[in-house]
Amino acid sequence: MDGGYMAAPICEKLRHDWSRQEATEIYRLPFNDLLFRAQQIHRAWFNPNEIQVSTLLSIKTGACPEDCAYCPQSAHYPPGREVERLLPLEDVLDAAREASRQGATRFCMGAAWRSPKQRDLQEVVKMIEGVKALGLETCVTLGMLNADQARHLKEAGLDYYNHNLDTSAEYYGQIISTRSYQERLDTLGHVREAGINVCCGGILGMGEDVDDRVGLLVELATLPSHPESVPINLLVQVEGTPLAGTEALDPLEFVRTVALARILMPASYVRLSAGREEMSDEMQALCFFAGANSIFYGEKLLTTNNPTRTRDRNLLHRLGITPKASNDANDGFAVAE
Numbered sequence: 662m663d664g665g666y667m668a669a670p671i672c673e674k675l676r677h678d679w680s681r682q683e684a685t686e687i688y689r690l691p692f693n694d695l696l697f698r699a700q701q702i703h704r705a706w707f708n709p710n711e712i713q714v715s716t717l718l719s720i721k722t723g724a725c726p727e728d729c730a731y732c733p734q735s736a737h738y739p740p741g742r743e744v745e746r747l748l749p750l751e752d753v754l755d756a757a758r759e760a761s762r763q764g765a766t767r768f769c770m771g772a773a774w775r776s777p778k779q780r781d782l783q784e785v786v787k788m789i790e791g792v793k794a795l796g797l798e799t800c801v802t803l804g805m806l807n808a809d810q811a812r813h814l815k816e817a818g819l820d821y822y823n824h825n826l827d828t829s830a831e832y833y834g835q836i837i838s839t840r841s842y843q844e845r846l847d848t849l850g851h852v853r854e855a856g857i858n859v860c861c862g863g864i865l866g867m868g869e870d871v872d873d874r875v876g877l878l879v880e881l882a883t884l885p886s887h888p889e890s891v892p893i894n895l896l897v898q899v900e901g902t903p904l905a906g907t908e909a910l911d912p913l914e915f916v917r918t919v920a921l922a923r924i925l926m927p928a929s930y931v932r933l934s935a936g937r938e939e940m941s942d943e944m945q946a947l948c949f950f951a952g953a954n955s956i957f958y959g960e961k962l963l964t965t966n967n968p969t970r971t972r973d974r975n976l977l978h979r980l981g982i983t984p985k986a987s988n989d990a991n992d993g994f995a996v997a998e
């Protein structure tokens with residue numbers, strides 16, 4: 662690894678046998694002990710002054726048949742009722758070109774589907790091929806997949822599939838009723854089986870308790886392979902969704918969860934995902950110290966706002982954190998606004 666940072670003299674092996682009790686004990690360590698341990702592990706596996714940068718685009722927005730209580734795109738709640746069609750290929754490629762120009766190395770395309778139809782999948786395949794040809798890594802999140810659909814996406818050259826467990830198995834039923842936890846796990850199995858990298862995480866601040874936050878991470882850390890990417894979202898409360906008005910989570914509990922993710926899954930990229938707009942710079946800095954090493958960059962997530970590029974560049978500059986260069990293409994935030 663490059664850079665002038667001090668590597669820690671530990672390099673723990675990846676474990677897949679974490680128990681909830683053990684993970685809870687780690688989560689509840691005195692804050693400084695928890696962060697010190699997470700930072701030691703972080704430096705043993707990664708350059709702590711570098712982050713992976715992804716940009717998101719909603720390729721099909723709204724009118725989703727699922728009833729996820731947090732989601733502004735669910736047709737069950739007022740904000741999600743408006744239907745938009747799948748974006749044309751050229752619009753997607755324009756957005757990907759701009760993301761690359763701005764310094765992103767991965768382009769993530771999201772669709773508000775329960776699962777993709779065959780005709781839609783063929784369109785998405787063209788998007789994946791086009792985005793890859795621009796030198797970007799590709800990620801899509803399209804809902805549930807069967808084994809054939811996962812293989813089809815792999816053949817198109819897809820690098821990552823995002824599919825979140827969102828919370829613990831016990832709390833899941835309070836949040837979503839239209840599909841089961843097991844269906845989520847089955848899709849993750851098909852993605853893994855097809856040889857696509859897995860991006861899987863969850864949302865905090867949905868009224869869950871410590872046991873649910875720990876339960877989600879233990880679920881991920883005891884999969885046969887850890888997800889390569891673990892997005893930790895803070896609920897973005899959208900008026901009209903059932904979770905709007907949920908009591909805000911203590912920011913230090915959020916940081917603890919990031920630290921636990923880093924400790925349980927040392928080799929995974931932990932993404933400080935939705936919700937950054939509401940976070941102070943200091944909270945984000947603590948998350949990076951706790952082991953978060955990926956962000957969404959760009960002013961929009963799918964339908965809600967993300968910090969401006971100017972704010973992000975300024976924050977990363979003040980922290981001495983640089984964007985990780987991709988295999989070839991761009992290196993750093995070359996473009997000023």
Ligand code: SAM
Pocket residue numbers: 725731732733734771772773774775802803804805823824825827863864894895896897898899935936963
């Ligand atoms: N429909 C697909 C699915 O659910 O897998 C893909 C798109 S969906 C919007 C992707 C992820 O966004 C969800 O799994 C959830 O974790 C996250 N998400 C959605 N609404 C959110 C919100 N209001 N706050 C934080 N994260 C949210």
Ligand code: DTB
Pocket residue numbers: 717733734769771802823825862863892893894897934935962963964965966
């Ligand atoms: C993930 O875990 N977070 C992203 C991405 N995967 C697809 C989505 C966040 C969506 C936030 C609400 C919105 O903008 O609609």
Ligand code: SF4
Pocket residue numbers: 725726727728729732733734735736772773774775804
């Ligand atoms: Fe649909 Fe995904 Fe939103 Fe759930 S999270 S309502 S599946 S778009």
